Amino acid sequence: xxxxxxxxxxxxxxxxxxxxxxxxxxxxxxxxxxxxxxxxxxxxxxxxxxxxxxxxxxxxxxxxxxxxxxxxxxxxxxxxxxxxxxxxxxxxxxxxxxxxxxxxxxxxxxxxxxxxxxxxxxxxxxxxxxxxxxxxxxxxxxxxxxxxxxxxxxxxxxxxxxxxxxxxxxxxxxxxxxxxxxxxxxxxxxxxxxxxxxxxxxxxxxxxxxxxxxxxxxxxxxxxxxxxxxxxxxxxxxxxxxxxxxxxxxxxxxxxxxxxxxxxxxxxxxxxxxxxxxxxxxxxxxxxxxxxxxxxxxxxxxxxxxxxxxxxxxxxxxxxxxxxxxxxxxxx
Amino acid sequence: xxxxxxxxxxxxxxxxxxxxxxxxxxxxxxxxxxxxxxxxxxxxxxxxxxxxxxxxxxxxxxxxxxxxxxxxxxxxxxxxxxxxxxxxxxxxxxxxxxxxxxxxxxxxxxxxxxxxxxxxxxxxxxxxxxxxxxxxxxxxxxxxxxxxxxxxxxxxxxxxxxxxxxxxxxxxxxxxxxxxxxxxxxxxxxxxxxxxxxxxxxxxxxxxxxxxxxxxxxxxxxxxxxxxxxxxxxxxxxxxxxxxxxxxxxxxxxxxxxxxxxxxxxxxxxxxxxxxxxxxxxxxxxxxxxxxxxxxxxxxxxxxxxxxxxxxxxxxxxxxxxxxxxxxxxxxxxxxxxxxxxxxxxxxxx
Numbered sequence: 001x002x003x004x005x006x007x008x009x010x011x012x013x014x015x016x017x018x019x020x021x022x023x024x025x026x027x028x029x030x031x032x033x034x035x036x037x038x039x040x041x042x043x044x045x046x047x048x049x050x051x052x053x054x055x056x057x058x059x060x061x062x063x064x065x066x067x068x069x070x071x072x073x074x075x076x077x078x079x080x081x082x083x084x085x086x087x088x089x090x091x092x093x094x095x096x097x098x099x100x101x102x103x104x105x106x107x108x109x110x111x112x113x114x115x116x117x118x119x120x121x122x123x124x125x126x127x128x129x130x131x132x133x134x135x136x137x138x139x140x141x142x143x144x145x146x147x148x149x150x151x152x153x154x155x156x157x158x159x160x161x162x163x164x165x166x167x168x169x170x171x172x173x174x175x176x177x178x179x180x181x182x183x184x185x186x187x188x189x190x191x192x193x194x195x196x197x198x199x200x201x202x203x204x205x206x207x208x209x210x211x212x213x214x215x216x217x218x219x220x221x222x223x224x225x226x227x228x229x230x231x232x233x234x235x236x237x238x239x240x241x242x243x244x245x246x247x248x249x250x251x252x253x254x255x256x257x258x259x260x261x262x263x264x265x266x267x268x269x270x271x272x273x274x275x276x277x278x279x280x281x282x283x284x285x286x287x288x289x290x291x292x293x294x295x296x297x298x299x300x301x302x303x304x305x306x307x308x309x310x311x312x313x314x315x316x317x318x319x320x321x322x323x324x325x326x327x328x329x330x331x332x
Numbered sequence: 333x334x335x336x337x338x339x340x341x342x343x344x345x346x347x348x349x350x351x352x353x354x355x356x357x358x359x360x361x362x363x364x365x366x367x368x369x370x371x372x373x374x375x376x377x378x379x380x381x382x383x384x385x386x387x388x389x390x391x392x393x394x395x396x397x398x399x400x401x402x403x404x405x406x407x408x409x410x411x412x413x414x415x416x417x418x419x420x421x422x423x424x425x426x427x428x429x430x431x432x433x434x435x436x437x438x439x440x441x442x443x444x445x446x447x448x449x450x451x452x453x454x455x456x457x458x459x460x461x462x463x464x465x466x467x468x469x470x471x472x473x474x475x476x477x478x479x480x481x482x483x484x485x486x487x488x489x490x491x492x493x494x495x496x497x498x499x500x501x502x503x504x505x506x507x508x509x510x511x512x513x514x515x516x517x518x519x520x521x522x523x524x525x526x527x528x529x530x531x532x533x534x535x536x537x538x539x540x541x542x543x544x545x546x547x548x549x550x551x552x553x554x555x556x557x558x559x560x561x562x563x564x565x566x567x568x569x570x571x572x573x574x575x576x577x578x579x580x581x582x583x584x585x586x587x588x589x590x591x592x593x594x595x596x597x598x599x600x601x602x603x604x605x606x607x608x609x610x611x612x613x614x615x616x617x618x619x620x621x622x623x624x625x626x627x628x629x630x631x632x633x634x635x636x637x638x639x640x641x642x643x644x645x646x647x648x649x650x651x652x653x654x655x656x657x658x659x660x661x662x663x664x665x666x667x668x669x670x671x672x673x674x675x676x677x678x679x680x681x682x
Contacts, residue, residue: 032604
């Protein structure tokens with residue numbers, strides 16, 4: 001059984017190299033991870049921007065620098081123009097010995113109130129409350145860990161796209177007809193897809209994790225997690241490859257299938273622990289839990305529990321899809 | 333020229349409908365409408381969640397927090413419970429208040445990764461809360477001036493606020509893949525060879541494809557907006573902005589796609605392009621994140637423009653310069669796509 005699988009894997013590799021697909025597949029997520037690594041620090045430390053009247057007391061100008069970025073405006077019109085730009089910026093304008101906070105009205109609800117609170121604090125004679133800070137001493141921001149979970153989960157999606165379009169290509173070029181009359185079986189076909197796409201997603205996942213998390217991540221768990229979640233790539237690939245007759249239809253199917261595949265993990269990040277059960281019926285939710293556990297330490301089940309559920313759930317879906325796919329691909 | 337354009341347009345429209353993209357639009361619109369209307373809650377807090385414990389005599393702060401709309405789940409009973417929750421959520425901030433209203437003592441338990449400016453801002457907000465509770469006047473007598481009369485209107489629910497994101501990053505970008513698919517199909521079926529020897533010129537070829545994609549985007553956008561925000565939207569202005577942005581996206585895609593051999597190759601490059609065009613999504617959800625490089629991305633002004641059209645705050649005169657800028661970018665990519673189509677697509681194989 002191993003030799004036919006190896007032959008099928010070799011065929012896929014030759015085909016991918018000829019079309020430069022492997023280069024694009026490897027480069028695109030790594031580029032995205034690098035882009036994220038560049039942007040994340042500024043997202044994590046994003047603070048308010050204040051447009052200040054240049055005529056304001058220097059104490060006020062210096063004081064505001066403790067609370068965010070400061071942009072000075074020479075005239076009231078300059079200040080109004082700055083406030084009216086698309087980002088949420090509150091202005092502070094001097095009116096004799098008093099100040100007014102200027103906002104557009106469509107900002108996040110508390111920008112005006114927060115700016116007034118800052119102004120009051122800077123100009124007040126003393127403090128109104130004793131405030132002590134206790135740091136939990138974390139060094140890696142949660143946002144980076146969440147981004148790493150999503151990017152590595154994206155590697156699973158990319159492997160799925162690779163499998164789906166490989167099947168479509170084989171149908172279009174007639175390779176699948178040749179396979180149908182060869183001794184290759186459905187199981188060997190699935191196994192070859194698993195090996196070829198699995199290798200790509202492991203490389204993509206490890207490279208993306210290195211870029212985003214450095215050497216500190218648990219790479220053994222990442223490789224093990226990707227290997228388990230690959231079952232989802234096969235589900236995804238079989239849906240695209242099974243439903244689409246050509247690459248054009250493949251894109252149409254991809255658009256529809258991708259939305260719940262990536263949307264459910266993202267939605268699960270925004271929903272509190274009390275309502276996570278809503279996502280339990282979706283195998284991709286469990287696949288995402290594997291990477292949440294690795295990077296954030298948060299998951300409904302522990303790492304191995306999520307791996308087992310993903311494998312069982314994904315395996316059941318593949319078993320359900322296999323007869324249809326066998327019929328459409330005419331494999332034994 | 334018009335006759336050739338119309339004939340190419342009819343042909344492209346038929347091919348697009350034959351490929352099932354009309355069904356894809358309907359299915360995606362139905363899914364997105366269902367998600368916005370029924371799945372996404374109307375209130376979601378994206379910034380760090382503050383959790384509170386009021387240990388003051390008579391718990392004077394708790395009632396004020398409730399009145400300010402802080403949900404019950406964010407008001408905890410003990411310092412230990414609060415510390416545990418802050419550690420567990422890993423993005424939350426815990427606030428313990430002790431003493432009394434005259435001498436309050438706050439302890440802010442934070443993760444350690446927050447910007448110092450944001451922690452200072454929290455301190456100022458807490459002092460502001462104390463000031464309000466004491467009924468004290470602002471020491472500076474500062475007022476808040478709203479630039480537009482409609483300011484302070486009912487805030488847009490979180491789920492409806494996602495509609496501009498869907499319109500720009502899904503509806504407008506839909507054409508990015510569709511136009512590439514049309515080109516690859518013509519290459520694959522050999523119909524591009526027929527076009528090469530026909531009287532059709534590259535400009536007509538480009539405009540016909542762009543028109544089909546603009547039409548798809550308008551139908552897709554109208555479906556999503558009507559069934560989420562409602563029918564009372566300023567559709568002419570919305571269609572103007574969606575149409576201009578969809579035209580731009582189509583031309584960007586066409587300028588790039590002609591250099592690739594098949595959909596599979598282009599797909600992964602398209603993902604990178606779409607990821608870059610989607611970056612302004614972060615600025616939309618987190619308005620304090622607006623570095624210069626993000627504001628240069630064409631989708632940045634468009635998403636805020638769509639928001640203003642769907643949920644007007646009274647801002648006037650923004651649409652003409654915005655559409656003008658998008659059209660100027662479109663002109664650049666029209667030239668680029670014309671060059672690419674002429675050099676690559678129309679000469680390939682000669």
